[in-house]
Amino acid sequence: MARTEATTPAPSGTGPRGRNQRAVVRLLGERGALSRAAIARTLELSPTTVAGIVADLVADGTLVENPADPVTRGRGRPARTFGLAPQGGVVGGVDVGRTHVRAALATADGQVVAEREVPLPLGHSGPETTPIVLDLLADLLEASGRAPGDLRAVGLGLPGPVERSSQTVGPGTILSGWVGYDMAREVGARLGVPAATDNDANLAVLAESRWGAARGVRNAVYVKISTGIGAGMVLDGHLHRGFGGTAGELGHSPLEPAGAVCRCGNRGCLETVASVPSALELLRPTLGPDLTIDQVIEACGAGDPACRRVIEDVGRHVGRGVALLANLVDPELILLGGPFVRAGEAFLGAVRTGLRRDAIPSVAARARVERGLLGDRAAVLGALALALESAPLPGGTG
Numbered sequence: 288m289a290r291t292e293a294t295t296p297a298p299s300g301t302g303p304r305g306r307n308q309r310a311v312v313r314l315l316g317e318r319g320a321l322s323r324a325a326i327a328r329t330l331e332l333s334p335t336t337v338a339g340i341v342a343d344l345v346a347d348g349t350l351v352e353n354p355a356d357p358v359t360r361g362r363g364r365p366a367r368t369f370g371l372a373p374q375g376g377v378v379g380g381v382d383v384g385r386t387h388v389r390a391a392l393a394t395a396d397g398q399v400v401a402e403r404e405v406p407l408p409l410g411h412s413g414p415e416t417t418p419i420v421l422d423l424l425a426d427l428l429e430a431s432g433r434a435p436g437d438l439r440a441v442g443l444g445l446p447g448p449v450e451r452s453s454q455t456v457g458p459g460t461i462l463s464g465w466v467g468y469d470m471a472r473e474v475g476a477r478l479g480v481p482a483a484t485d486n487d488a489n490l491a492v493l494a495e496s497r498w499g500a501a502r503g504v505r506n507a508v509y510v511k512i513s514t515g516i517g518a519g520m521v522l523d524g525h526l527h528r529g530f531g532g533t534a535g536e537l538g539h540s541p542l543e544p545a546g547a548v549c550r551c552g553n554r555g556c557l558e559t560v561a562s563v564p565s566a567l568e569l570l571r572p573t574l575g576p577d578l579t580i581d582q583v584i585e586a587c588g589a590g591d592p593a594c595r596r597v598i599e600d601v602g603r604h605v606g607r608g609v610a611l612l613a614n615l616v617d618p619e620l621i622l623l624g625g626p627f628v629r630a631g632e633a634f635l636g637a638v639r640t641g642l643r644r645d646a647i648p649s650v651a652a653r654a655r656v657e658r659g660l661l662g663d664r665a666a667v668l669g670a671l672a673l674a675l676e677s678a679p680l681p682g683g684t685g
């Protein structure tokens with residue numbers, strides 16, 4: 288494939304020095320910018336060796352000091368860190384939701400250079416959406432002054448459990464038009480680049496760990512409460528996908544044995560009492576059939592007792608579900624995402640109450656419950672992080 292970008296001089300050479308240079312480049316490609324001390328610790332090299340390698344790689348243009356990141360947007364970081372120099376090449380991230388698709392491009396150091404969201408029709412299917420995604424990526428490449436050949440890899444996010452072996456969502460997902468459809472294969476084949484698909488909550492926790500509220504946290508859980516409930520987990524510093532790739536299906540934890548029948552076929556699952564549809568179902572008889580979740584949140588903020596009560600009830604149920612998970616994995620940080628977090632403490636406080644009620648006291652006392660820092664961008668930024676993991680690295684081993 289023709290590449291128009293100027294490639295970074297590869298750390299070539301044989302022997303331990305060349306090998307160590309390649310290890311440093313690979314590490315920074317995977318983890319983003321790091322301090323020299325962190326590089327030395329991770330690669331088990333002496334600080335002197337790392338200082339020499341970093342100086343050489345800065346001198347030849349492979350690395351830059353204090354690269355910008357997508358959250359601070361160029362303000363840099365307080366510590367002296369080193370990351371891969373921006374290349375001509377970019378990676379793409381795509382977050383497909385029920386009613387929208389958001390896409391972004393980022394350079395090798397993770398800086399977002401273009402981002403856009405377009406609406407999708409309700410009930411959209413994979414085959415219908417792929418051309419929209421391809422057009423969106425082409426538009427972003429053009430808008431950022433890149434050629435099509437500058438795209439190196441694409442990460443894709445879907446709101447459902449994605450099986451690792453097939454890269455597809457199974458039956459029972461909220462996107463029924465996507466069951467069995469391998470978007471990564473289609474997009475990758477059309478663009479001639481590596482592409483991978485993951486669940487949106489997994490991508491959100493990946494992004495929050497790399498650039499957001501969970502930076503530096505080794506055990507974090509991200510719970511997205513929307514049409515359904517999904518959880519992404521970083522355990523001991525690594526994204527935990529499970530054996531088949533579908534870990535974190537918190538929404539189908541059974542809470543009420545005699546509860547409502549869930550779309551998964553069981554009864555009383557968490558998401559039958561803690562989701563956007565369940566909240567609207569409670570309020571629409573009194574507030575009208577066209578009520579939206581944004582209106583509920585706004586009314587809650589304005590002091591409407593019914594809306595506040597429903598949001599608090601959803602929060603308490605979420606807290607009980609999170610307690611099941613917290614008892615098992617003992618997280619330091621529980622991040623919440625999805626529309627309810629916009630209700631602020633009315634929702635977060637209720638989640639904490641539910642957690643304290645059902646988790647063992649030591650776990651409930653340790654785990655902080657906060658809203659994600661990256662908001663609605665978390666999944667698309669995580670898709671970029673996924674793409675950066677699969678992109679051929681500048682100066683890689685070739």
Ligand SMILES: [Zn+2]
Pocket residue numbers: 538539540549550551552553556
């Ligand atoms: Zn269920």
